[in-house]
Amino acid sequence: MRRSPRESVDSARKVSRRALLLGGAQIGFGGLLALRMRYMQVDQADEFRLLAEENRINIRLIPPARGEVFDRHGMVIAKNEPSYRITIVREDAGDVDDVIRRLSALVELDEEELNRALAEMKRSAPFLPVTVADRVSWEAISRVAVNAPALPGITPEVGLSRQYPLGPDFAHVTGYVGPVSDYDLSKIEDPDQLLRIPRFQIGKVGLEAKLEEQLRGKAGAKRVEVNAVGRVMRELDRREGQAGANLQLTLDHRLQNYVQARLGQESAAAVVLDCNTGDILACASAPTFDPNLFVRGISVADYKGLTENPYRPLANKTVQGLYPPGSTFKMVTALAALDAGVVTPDETVYCRGHIEISNRRFHCWKRAGHGHVDLETSLRESCDVYYYDLAMRVGIENISAMAEQLGLSQRYDIPMSAVARGRAPTKAWKKETYDQDWVIGDTVNASIGQGYVLASPLQLAVMSARLATGRAVEPRLIKTIDGVEQPHRGGEALAVDEELLKQVRKAMFAVSNNRRGTAYRSRIIEDAFRMAGKTGTSQVRNITTAERARGVTSNKDLPWERRDHALFVDFAPYKSPKYAVAVVVEHGGGGSTVAAPIARDVTLQALYDGDPPLEAYPAADRSRIKAQQERLRRERPDLLSTARSRA
Template sequence: MARKSKITPKNSAAEQAEADNVLSRRTLFLGAGGMVMFGVLGARLYDLQVRKAEDYIALSENNRFNYNIILPSRGRILDRNSEPLAVNHPNYRVVLIPERSKDIESVLKTVGEVIDLSPKSLKRIHDDIRTSPRFVPITIQDNMDWKTFAALNMRMHNLPGIIPEVAEGRAYPNGGIFAHTLGYIGRAGDEDIAQDKDPLLRQPTFRIGKTGVEAAVEDRLRGASGKLKVEVNAVGRIVREWPDPKDEATPGDDVYLTLDAKLQKFAADQFADDSGGISVMDCVTGELRTLLSMPSFDGNLFVNGLTQADMDRMNSDPKRPQFNKVIGGGYPPASTFKMVVMLAALESGLIDPRRPVFCVGRMRLGNRLFHCWKRQGHGAMTMRDGLKHSCDTYFYEISQVIGINRIADMARRLGLGQNHDVGIAGEKSGIVPDEAWKKARLGSGWRMGDTLNASIGQGFVLATPLQLSVMAARLANAQLALKPSLIIGNGIPSFDKLDIDPAHLAFVREAMHAVCEEPGGTAYRHDSLKLGGIEMAGKTGTGQVRGISASERATGVRKNNVVPWELRDHSIFVGFAPYDKPRFAVGTIVEHGGSGAGRAADITRNVLSEALRRDGMGAKTQKEAAAL
């Protein structure tokens, strides 16, 4: 029989109330906790969606959008008359997007039937494919001709992944005659990128100036990049472009040179196949009208891609087409240096220009003979006659009296032995030797024989065609130490006073006039400049290259035309015109061209005549030109 429970009603009610209280407290705590959590979440949501909404929208936009760099158009280079020397033109190129091609090898094989893809090119293409994302375009070929580009376009249906493009390239419309001055452009190297933080340099198709004017004024020619907003997917592939006109690229500035393109072309024609350089300088402003090194090379080869065959051909050419002779070549100035010795003698006051020196074709110094170029001698020579006939013996004699230090000082005052900084790299300072120079360079003392050699522009003395034109321009101007300029906009030049007695300068200029315009002068021609009576002044120089033995002198020195080209004398000439009111000065060197009265003098006459014609003086007489 079951026992009945003995539960008191009063106790049951109390326990139930206690249980209810506990439940209520727990509910309150849970509710309060829930409210706190809800509040925290609400505050956080407010912070994320309201207070920081713009920040997160920006982050989202950054994940969704990228900015591609837009390359600027490179500035042109033009001559003084706005004739283009370096321009931009369409660059027909072909790229491959690997992810769009299932069989890359088959595609490249088909492309190779149209484009000559060398093993080196194929290796570069495969390396680029291996190291780049598959959606990034890989350059197959740049600077294609239109015929090849069109032929490839005709096969596009069989070339999945191949994209033809028209980009912007660099071109030099005059071929090689400005190559040494203009230089060329190329891809930025690691050193360029380390020195210049402009992001443009990291773009694979962007080119910068590597040499010449292209490098010298890179900051003016380059321009500034623009930005193109593009929408990308999760792996960075572009799915849409969002062009914004406010972010367009800023093209580079055009740069003008002082050169006259037509005069430079004319000068190049005069050189023909000869090697050397010519510099034509304005005797009033110092501006260079021509700065030519011959032979040259086609600057377009460096833009389109210089082949090994091209490089081998240039390197094996004995006339060194890649070398800038007009500013970087060091040549003995030969007898063109005699004006320096004349002025040093006149300024010293130690030499009477009217006192004759008798030339018998040689002079003795100790146990050594120093020869005059005229084997039988010139007879009695005054200073004026000594220059007119280019008598070596006369200058041997007076140089012993005045000494090398006076000669060297005058040479520097006339612009020799120094870098004139025309704005492009590669300029050499030449050599003007003196006692201190020889001690420092060779560790030995100066000897009188060194002075005699220097007095006729041989021995240690070296100069460039540019420096010779500066010397001629300073002699012609007779007041200012003119400095050459090449790039317009590099500031207004200021010139120091020449600080040489005007009477002495006039004496030297008159002797230079006799060289060209009087019978017996080493550069005399009855027709001179063929410009209606306009006359010139100048000086010939024959730079000796090989040593001449005593036995050869006894039997007769061999003529230049019977010795190998590389052993022939250099032909040198400096001059200016018109004589009465100089406008242009010229320094010309023809490597192994023989006598200075030959090739160099002929080239200088022709170029001076053309320069004066182009300056509007061709029909004027000498007297009319002087009256201007």
């Protein structure tokens, strides 16, 4: 059907209008795009150029070298060693299983570590390197490098790892490092970005943990160019970080090694202090462990063996262990009574083997009693009844105050884990802790270092040093930091009459040098080095009336965990004190038979700065000492030697 001319004109008019509207819309849209492009390319050019540069250039942290630890003579205790490792990048490897198979033909791979690496690869971005073998040998690294074309995605790398050259001997002091965990991060309010580097290591326990910030150092940085998916293309520049501080300890590695060897596999602890400076020369806890196991990643079996050992090798007994000090506490009670004027050195107390107090019988260790005893006799033969009597006269408040003045019940500021305060109980303490009133029996028990009284081996060594010098000696563990000498603390005179201290020292000398002294068999023969000391035996169980009637069961007939603790404290030489020593042997039995011989041997080792001559020992001990020295030399030929000069 043909359209009329009028219809054709109307149709043409409508098409032109639509074309005009559509064209206008297109022109308008194009104009908006042009304006937007101008805005982005001209007005915001600098901002987008910066964003593009930031996407192209990444800044990455460079871990600093951890500070090293040395003994007082410069022997390395904790150091950094080159650690070779092999990493894999999943994106570059392609068939990961095939590459791992080829790698295992060249390098022995630990199955547990490999499984951990495979699991980490699944969690990580495909371009991030994951360690599949750590601490591999240089030969293994060389084999991997030579076969690099056949190992896509595999890269041999070198870094620094912590090592403890002397192994177990300083484990409880230095502690160890390990990879940062989520728990570690949760304890830090604003964690250093270094801690977020995969497998970055920090101190876990001991000095490594307590001085983590000084040892860690400051991170460096490098600028790297990356592609669109974040892979590193090349390194543009770098700024090296600041290494951690080097620490020099007051410990003497040869003396420490000897003490650790002398304690052997006993559950024990020993501390040696310099009486003049408070420097800790040896601080050994036994049994010990190898801290290198934790750095490398301790196995489940090894860790279980440590945690399930009843001798608690992971605990640092020198500062964490709290024990009833037993008769080593008697000097405290004696000085409290002398200082308060309730007794004189020559005044006697009659011991018939026990004393009746509030319808309860308190026994002396000697069932038949000691008869009339004065201060010197009471310490020399360790009469308990003498101190029961003194305690009732002087009171617990005076005893506790004297204990604190002599260094007990104090938490010393030294960088070791879980340093315990100990306890010198008072009436207020018992009321606050147990909501109970103090009774006279509590005072009597405390007078001989039992009941609520607790002390660590370090505190007992400090007590011995203060008795020896009459000064408020404080222990020091850090000698220098980056070569800067650290100050000594304490040293002021005690608020005790020097004449009273002389009386107590004289009695301690009799303990070791009088034929009736409890430590006479463990005396030092050399006149210039004679020591003053005190034995201690602390009960860990109650002895019933029935058991006393039939005879107290011998320690050797009891299970190990029910035997008495053995203790000994001393200082030497008597006339010019140089070293103070404390030894605690858990469930060792008698202090005179177990702890005193160890303390005497340790004291002589410190005095002679090496193996003492046999003539320094009692004749009856010389064959045993000779055999002991030969055994220790065989076990540690590089650490035990004859006398040498101290630096």
